[in-house]
Amino acid sequence: MDITQSRAIVTGGASGLGAATAKGLTAAGATVTIFDQNPDGAAFAAEIGATFFQVDVTNEGNAADALDRAYDAMGGLNTLTNCAGIATTEKTLGRGGPHALDSFKRTIDINLVGSFNVARLAAERMNEGSVIVNTASIAAFDGQKGQAAYAASKAGIAGLSLPMARDLARNGIRVMAIAPGIFRTPMLEGLGQEVMEGLAADVTFPRRLGDPAEFAALVRFIVECDYLNGTTIRLDGALRMP
């Protein structure tokens, strides 16, 4: 797709990887609408020349309504990047007892069900030549202690790429996923400088955290490269978690 013809929705676009993607696509000439539950996204969207709708990606009515409004505002829809997500840590069996079922379900609901919810509703409104990019994580393959819920949600995202690409082939819609390693975003910065430096030391090369602009560059490449379909690309500096 010619990037200047891209009419793109970016979920989770108020922060981190989504914000960098919204900024990168806008700068490249795409028309962008941000969906985020955080109302602070409105000021950011205005700053980069995008439109903002406050959306909870897990809410069917809320997402469908916002998609209709975004479609009208942009004069169409041919690109979706799902970046809305949460990071959770809890052991299957911790000192205080078993993993709470509610927190497990909530992680799956936002990261996996929320992405699928917006993707299925967006597909209904997309023309031939469109593309959907979901955000997995290397935790989909190398989940760590305490990541049962998060890793399961991201493995679900990786698992969606091929069947969705097959389902949507007759509509001419491609489906891809990116599995980021460790990127410097507010989600990660919450862990503190020392933890971030420790994580960066494990990256093979380049030995540093990922820059959200690098994630945005890959999203742009996926949008532009029409032959990419049905798979998950690791973006991780060859990091393999133990």
Ligand SMILES: NC(=O)c1ccc[n+]([C@@H]2O[C@H](COP(=O)([O-])OP(=O)(O)OC[C@H]3O[C@@H](n4cnc5c(N)ncnc54)[C@H](O)[C@@H]3O)[C@@H](O)[C@H]2O)c1
């Ligand atoms: N940062 C990393 O190192 C990293 C690594 C692998 C995968 N990821 C994944 O990338 C995605 C983006 O992560 P990030 O680091 O930019 O995080 P972030 O916390 O900076 O941004 C996430 C955004 O999603 C929004 N959001 C959360 N729940 C939502 C909901 N129900 N509806 C609408 N918006 C919602 C938040 O308001 C926030 O703006 C997540 O799916 C995350 O799991 C991040």
